[in-house]
Structure formats: structure tokens, C-alpha cells
Amino acid sequence: xxxxxxxxxxxxxxxxxxxxxxxxxxxxxxxxxxxxxxxxxxxxxxxxxxxxxxxxxxxxxxxxxxxxxxxxxxxxxxxxxxxxxxxxxxxxxxxxxxxxxxxxxxxxxxxxxxxxxxxxxxxxxxxxxxxxxxxxxxxxxxxxxxxxxxxxxxxxxxxxxxxxxxxxxxxxxxxxxxxxxxxxxxxxxxxxxxxxxxxxxxxxxxxxx
Amino acid sequence: xxxxxxxxxxxxxxxxxxxxxxxxxxxxxxxxxxxxxxxxxxxxxxxxxxxxxxxxxxxxxxxxxxxxxxxxxxxxxxxxxxxxxxxxxxxxxxxxxxxxxxxxxxxxxxxxxxxxxxxxxxxxxxxxxxxxxxxxxxxxxxxxxxxxxxxxxxxxxxxxxxxxxxxxxxxxxxxxxxxxxxxxxxxxxxxxxxxxxxxxxxxxxxxxx
Numbered sequence: 253x254x255x256x257x258x259x260x261x262x263x264x265x266x267x268x269x270x271x272x273x274x275x276x277x278x279x280x281x282x283x284x285x286x287x288x289x290x291x292x293x294x295x296x297x298x299x300x301x302x303x304x305x306x307x308x309x310x311x312x313x314x315x316x317x318x319x320x321x322x323x324x325x326x327x328x329x330x331x332x333x334x335x336x337x338x339x340x341x342x343x344x345x346x347x348x349x350x351x352x353x354x355x356x357x358x359x360x361x362x363x364x365x366x367x368x369x370x371x372x373x374x375x376x377x378x379x380x381x382x383x384x385x386x387x388x389x390x391x392x393x394x395x396x397x398x399x400x401x402x403x404x405x406x407x408x409x410x411x412x413x414x415x416x417x418x419x420x421x422x423x424x425x426x427x428x429x430x431x432x433x434x435x436x437x438x439x440x441x442x443x444x445x446x447x448x449x450x451x452x453x454x455x456x457x458x459x460x461x
Numbered sequence: 462x463x464x465x466x467x468x469x470x471x472x473x474x475x476x477x478x479x480x481x482x483x484x485x486x487x488x489x490x491x492x493x494x495x496x497x498x499x500x501x502x503x504x505x506x507x508x509x510x511x512x513x514x515x516x517x518x519x520x521x522x523x524x525x526x527x528x529x530x531x532x533x534x535x536x537x538x539x540x541x542x543x544x545x546x547x548x549x550x551x552x553x554x555x556x557x558x559x560x561x562x563x564x565x566x567x568x569x570x571x572x573x574x575x576x577x578x579x580x581x582x583x584x585x586x587x588x589x590x591x592x593x594x595x596x597x598x599x600x601x602x603x604x605x606x607x608x609x610x611x612x613x614x615x616x617x618x619x620x621x622x623x624x625x626x627x628x629x630x631x632x633x634x635x636x637x638x639x640x641x642x643x644x645x646x647x648x649x650x651x652x653x654x655x656x657x658x659x660x661x662x663x664x665x666x667x668x669x670x
Contacts, residue, residue: 253627255620260518267631269515274633275595275620276512276520277489277547278642278652302511302523303485305608306478309469311485314511338486341655345667352661386484392607398600398614399514405607411464411484418462422476423645424483432655433487433642436632438670439657443487443642443650446550451647452561458554461647 273299274436278443280426281434283347284313285335285368285377286327288356293368293377295360296324297351299434301336309408310391311336317400323356325402332390333375334406337382340430344440373409383429385412482508483645487652489635490643492556493522494544494577494586495536497565502577502586504569505533506560508643510545518617519600520545526609532565534611541599542584543615546591549639553649582618592638594621 260268279299287293304310313336315325328334339347350360361368361377368377374387388406395402417425426443433441449458469477488508496502513519522545524534537543548556559569570577570586577586583596597615604611626634635652642650658667 253622253624255622257518257616257618260617260620261516263631265516268518270631271620271627271633272515272518272520272617273512274631274635275593275617277491277510277640278487278635280486282486300511301486302509303482304523304605304610306481307470307474308608309466309477309481310607311481314513344655345658348658348667349661352663354663384484392605394603394605394612396513396601396603396612396614398519398616399517401513403603403605403612405605407466407607408469408481408484409466411469411480413462413464415462418480422472422479422483423648424480426483426487426644427650431486433652435635435652438660439632440655441636441652442655443644443652446553446641446649446651448648449554449557452558454561454563458557 270436278433278435280338280431281347283337283339283350283379283382284324285337285379286324286333287331287376288327289330292357293359293361294323294327295350295364295366295379297347299437304405310405311386311388311408312403312405315402315404318402319400321356325404328390328404329393331375334388334390335374335376335378336386336388337379338384338431339379339381340383341432341442343381344432371410383414383431384417384424386410479645487642487644489547489640490556492546492548492559492588492591493533494546494588495533495542496540496585497536498539501566502568502570503532503536504559504573504575504588506556508646513614519614520595520597520617521612521614524611524613527611528609530565534613537599537613538602540584543597543599544583544585544587545595545597546588547593547640548588548590549592550641550651552590553641580619592623592640593626593633595619
């Protein structure tokens with residue numbers, strides 16, 4: 253089957269959204285914790301976590317255009333802080349529900365069954381129930397000319413995770429921690445390791461570890 | 462366990478790379494096809510596919526800084542075209558091997574067991590063996606101030622996929638097509654659906670579909 257741009261543009265909006273979102277592949281859903289300058293906490297589900305760099309450690313999220321109020325984006329720009337929180341599969345429904353359009357004075361924490369947790373040096377709330385919690389400061393934000401989407405880059409300041417969460421080599425055991433995978437906006441999956449491969453080299457085919 | 466920025470910066474480089482790459486969560490590995498202005502094809506593995514927008518359909522990839530020659534980035538900027546190719550789990554090793562540092566005059570297609578395929582309207586090569594193939598034109602590129610990483614945004618022009626790849630609602634059946642998941646730079650996984658959830662609303666808790 254071949255779909256050209258014109259055909260995609262003529263599809264129903266929901267169809268096109270599902271198509272392009274799922275074409276962007278698998279992601280890890282995360283909860284982004286922020287607060288406004290008055291301290292009212294906000295929690296939002298993002299499916300766009302990305303690796304920007306390891307040295308210094310930088311992670312990014314993509315915010316939809318600010319054509320309607322975007323509480324997370326506004327709070328990050330106003331306070332300079334946000335948290336990234338990974339949840340386990342048994343809490344998917346509580347996370348998904350944070351994407352309902354709650355008014356700005358209603359905290360998604362309380363309504364969706366999450367507890368805000370404050371740690372020193374970070375103005376933004378962490379999610380107490382989260383398995384992995386990352387505190388970040390705003391490093392950079394870029395509005396894309398193409399569609400006014402905003403790329404938010406955060407500098408990792410603190411990582412909180414279970415003692416057995418890391419391998420000796422520094423990898424996070426996401427599958428052992430039962431962190432779900434998300435496809436598009438509504439499909440949740442679990443991941444099971446097939447194998448790890450050796451670092452690619454010119455002299456040898458990759459070997460399974 | 463709590464890791465602060467200073468501790469992360471003092472870790473061994475490989476440890477830090479594994480930590481931050483895996484903290485960015487699950488991704489779908491894809492092969493990016495490009496060619497230089499003389500038509501020499503290039504193929505590269507990327508783990509940073511992201512959704513930029515559905516209307517118009519835009520997808521992005523993040524390229525490491527151009528401090529060393531980056532064939533994919535250079536080719537995209539010089540020709541304005543690239544392809545995104547999804548492969549199935551039985552081809553993971555062939556895909557992984559494209560990440561070895563081949564010289565610019567050696568095509569990763571031939572060396573790693575892939576076949577370039579050219580379709581009208583796209584200068585960049587597709588991967589014949591790929592399950593899903595997307596042809597894009599360069600829409601925008603942004604160099605991040607934070608670490609000189611380059612975000613490449615492409616406008617989707619053509620999508621080629623199996624006839625049974627889409628649901629009635631437009632979602633791509635990535636799991637049925639046996640498209641793998643990647644974690645960090647070296648761990649490959651398979652994903653199995655848990656459930657889909659209804660669109661979040663203020664009036665009801667999400668229901669399973």
C-alpha cells in the first residue's frame with residue numbers, strides 16, 4: 253500500500269493523528285511535573301521523551317504548539333524547573349487520565365491518584381508513586397518554524413531510582429521495573445528483551461550478549 | 462538510590478552514555494537512507510525518531526553534533542531528501558552493523574546486507590527489505606545551542622507499508638509487523654500489547670478497548 257502526502261492530508265483528522273503518531277514508533281510514556289509561580293502543581297502525560305546528550309546529561313520533550321494554553325510549557329518557562337517521572341504498568345490508567353483537559357486551578361495529581369513530592373533544589377513536584385524520578389532545569393527551548401511545536405531541553409540535576417535499577421554498565425533495567433511502552437496516543441505495551449548486541453565494529457559482525 | 466549531576470559527570474564515559482540513553486526510554490530503531498550529491502548511498506541506524514506533527518505530517522530525527530563527519534546529516538542538508546525505514550526483528554543485526562564507522566565511499570547497504578531501492582520523486586534510497594518505508598523532504602533543521610545536536614524535521618511525502626499494516630482507525634500495527642523496540646544503544650526488545658485506552662475525558666475514567 254502506498255499513501256502520498258495529498259491522500260494523508262485528505263484523511264479524517266483522527267485517522268491522520270493515529271497514523272503519524274504510530275509511525276513515530278514506540279516510546280516510553282512519562283509524567284511531567286511542574287508548578288506555576290504560585291506553587292500550584294501540574295502533571296501531564298508526554299509520549300515524546302528524547303535523548304539529547306549524555307555529557308552534559310540532557311533530555312528533551314516536545315510540547316504541542318502554544319495556540320491553546322499549555323500548562324506544562326508555561327510553567328517550565330516561568331519557573332525553569334520540571335520533573336520526568338516513569339510509572340509502572342499497573343498505573344497506566346492513572347497516567348492516561350492526566351491527559352484530560354483539567355482547568356488550570358485543578359491539579360491532575362489529586363484528581364488522578366498521584367501524590368506530589370518536593371525535594372530540595374527542585375521547585376517542580378516529583379511524583380511520589382513513580383519508579384524513576386528525574387529533576388531537571390530548563391536548559392533551552394526552541395520553537396520549530398514548521399508547526400510551532402516547542403522542543404524543551406532539560407539539564408538532568410538529580411535521578412532517583414530503585415537500588416537494583418541499574419546494570420553494572422549503567423543501563424536502566426526498564427523491563428525489570430515494568431515500565432510500559434506506548435504506541436501513538438492510546439496503546440500500551442510491555443517489552444521483553446530479545447538480546448543485547450556488541451558495539452558495532454568494522455572488523456566483526458555484532459555478537460549477542 | 463540518588464544520583465546527582467556531579468556524580469553523573471564523574472562516571473566513566475560509557476557508563477554515563479548507557480545511563481542517559483536508557484533513561485530516554487524505549488524507541489523504535491530505524492534506518493535512515495540518504496545519498497550524497499554524486500548519488501553514493503548511505504544508510505545509518507537512528508534511535509531518535511520523533512513525532513513533530515500530524516497536520517502537516519512531520520517526523521524528526523536527532524543527529525549527533527557535526528564535530529566529526531556526519532554522513533547522514535550532510536547528505537540531507539545537501540540533497541533535501543531522506544527516507545525512514547522500519548525493519549523486522551530478524552534483521553536487527555544487519556541494522557545494528559550499519560552503525561560501524563564505514564568510510565564515506567563505502568555503502569552500508571552492500572556491506573550490511575541491504576538493497577537500495579529508488580522510487581520516483583525521492584532522491585534518497587529506500588531500503589528494499591524494510592517493512593515500512595517513508596520518503597521525506599527536509600522541512601527544517603535546528604542546531605541546539607546546548608550541545609550542537611541537530612534536530613532534522615522532515616515532511617512526509619510517501620508512506621509504503623503492507624496492506625494489512627493499518628487498523629481501521631489509522632494506527633500502524635507495529636507489533637503485528639514484528640518491529641523491534643530498542644533501549645539505549647544496544648538492547649533490542651519485542652513489544653506485546655497490554656491494552657488500548659479510550660480518549661481521556663473529564664467525565665469518565667479511561668476504559669480499555
